[in-house]
Structure formats: C-alpha cells, structure tokens
Amino acid sequence: AIAVPIATNSISSTTLATIDDSAVDGSSVTVSSLRNGSIESIAAAVSVSFSGSGSFSLSGAGAGAVATNVISGGGEASIRGSTVTSHAGGLSDDIIVEADDTNTIDSTLVAATVSI
Secondary structure (H helix, E strand, O other), X not given: XXXXXXXXXXXXXXXXEEEEOOEEXXXXXEEEEEEOOEEEEEEEEEEEEOOOOOOOOOXXXXXXXXXXXXXXXXXXXXXXXXXXXXXXXXXXXXXXXXXXXXXXXXXXXXXEEEEO
C-alpha cells in the first residue's frame, strides 16, 4: 500500500501605491503599499499493509507527502513625474514613501506507514 498526498498552493499578486504626474502640497505626504500573502498547508499520508502466508511472505508499505508553496509578485510605492511639497516643519518624515511585502508560508507534512 502506498499513500502520497500532493498539495500545491500559489499566490501571485502585486500592490501599487503611487503619485504619478501630479502636484501635491500638504502638511505631510505618505505613499504606502502593503502586500501580505499567507499560505497555510497541511498534507498527511497514512499507509497500512497487512499480509500473511505459509512458508514465504512479503509485505511492504510506503507513505510520502509533497507540498509546493509559492508566493510571487511584489509591492511598490513611488512618486513619479510629480512635484510633492510638505509643510510639516522640517521633520525627517515629512514625505514618506514605503512598500512592505510581508508574506508567510506555514507548511506541515506528515507521513506514516505500517506493515504487518
């Protein structure tokens, strides 16, 4: 007896935050993009084999597990072809441009085999 579960998971996405060909004037300006993908996968296999005979016996059992998990794409934050002015009083964070890409994959594989 053989058991092999196969799990394939994929996420593909892109996030974009931009100021493009614009004039922006404010007390503070923030352009922020966050991409947060998550894959949780569990694959389990159990195989049991029983055999019996008189003078000769042969028995076998096998188990395995395969998981393929992919997160692709990305995040982008930008200011393009624009004039951006901040009047926050000279603080270091007057204009903030940030992109965060925080992805997680949690994959658990379990395989067990018994031959009697």
